[in-house]
Amino acid sequence: MFSLFKANPTKKLKKQYEQLVTKAFQAQRNGDIRSYSLLTDEAQQVLAKIEQQTYK
Incomplete structure (x- = not known):
């Protein structure tokens, strides 16, 4: 119910990428x-982290 208010780490990584x-x-x-x-x-490393979080 309160997951609506949690920060989205993938969004932060996409912005950094x-x-x-x-x-x-x-x-x-x-x-x-x-x-x-x-x-x-460095951008490729961030992209790899994004892909890891997406496929979890």
């Missing part, structure tokens, strides 16, 4: 390939 992808895109456009690679890797 979108922010990382946006930062990676901007780094790539600026020619900073190292930052792009690091941010993309």
Whole structure:
């Protein structure tokens, strides 16, 4: 009944994923390939967490 008021961790992770992808895109456009690679890797890790929570 009170699950309506609980925070949704998947929603938070999706927002974090979108922010990382946006930062990676901007780094790539600026020619900073190292930052792009690091941010993309971090975004993939967050996406894996999202998939784990989705399939539980």
